[in-house]
Amino acid sequence: MIVGLTGGIGSGKTTVAKLFQAQGVAIFVSDTEAKKLMKTSAEIHQELIALFGDEVIAENGLPDRKFIAGKVFNDKDLLEQLNQIIHPRVASYFQEWKTQQNTPYIIYEAAIIFEKNLQHRFDYTIIVTAPEEEKIKRVMKRDNSSEEEVKARIKNQWPDSDKIKLADFQIENNDLELTKTKVSALHKHLLSLVNA
The missing domain is CATH 3.40.50.300 (P-loop containing nucleotide triphosphate hydrolases)
Structure with missing residues (x-):
């Protein structure tokens, strides 16, 4: 269930x-998992660069969350495009995670x-x-x-x-x-x- x-x-x-x-x-926190995927997925990094430009990746090589938040805060279309990058991947990770739980x-x-x-x-x-x-x-x-x-x-x-x-x-x-x-x-x- x-x-x-x-x-x-x-x-x-x-x-x-x-x-x-x-x-x-067992709890799946979608926001936490989204943050993890944003850090670790090279695919996501490429798509973020395509959407926001090179400056979306900070000096540490990770997506700059503050920069992204500033861009999408008042732009519903951009936020929707960002969600299209992140949400399907979180959803497919959840399907995998779900099979490993026994609660x-x-x-x-x-x-x-x-x-x-x-x-x-x-x-x-x-x-x-x-x-x-x-x-x-x-x-x-x-x-x-x-x-x-x-x-x-x-x-x-x-x-x-x-x-x-x-x-x-x-x-x-x-x-x-x-x-x-x-x-x-x-x-x-x-x-x-x-x-x-």
């Missing part, structure tokens, strides 16, 4: 993923499951939510960003209300102890669905 886990910036989906991992669930179900964590209309790839989906002011505080602390920067990034994402309608389960992640309890209960529920 494959469960998709998603949530907006600052919702704490990484925290929730780690709580599931602590219950013995009752696995979780695929990705930020834009619903935005990309990928929910049909999963047996169930979980949305992690948090109040907006809490998200802003978390991201400001984590990324050293200003409130304005974080608000701009939130505005670029789908609102939680749209994603909640599409998700099978919601975890409101406002209080860590409560979140632990919710994850534990949902884990038991998902196990019962595996065995149903």
Whole structure:
């Protein structure tokens, strides 16, 4: 069984993923895997150079993530082209990774499951939510960003209300102890669905 886990910036989906991992669930973090592939794949490097020019590769021989982020932030077409380079490779790596796992179900964590209309790839989906002011505080602390920067990034994402309608389960992640309890209960529920 494959469960998709998603949530907006600052919702704490990484925290929730780690709580599931602590219950013995195998977790595939698409963003982490994308970063690894960007570093290691010569093919990706060539395609990035074709898309952004030579300056996309930093002096250390790796793609310059800040440079890329600056280029795609306000250019939806360029972002789409970047995604076309990275996402299919992450997807095929996931297919391979999946066969090596032996937990009752696995979780695929990705930020834009619903935005990309990928929910049909999963047996169930979980949305992690948090109040907006809490998200802003978390991201400001984590990324050293200003409130304005974080608000701009939130505005670029789908609102939680749209994603909640599409998700099978919601975890409101406002209080860590409560979140632990919710994850534990949902884990038991998902196990019962595996065995149903």
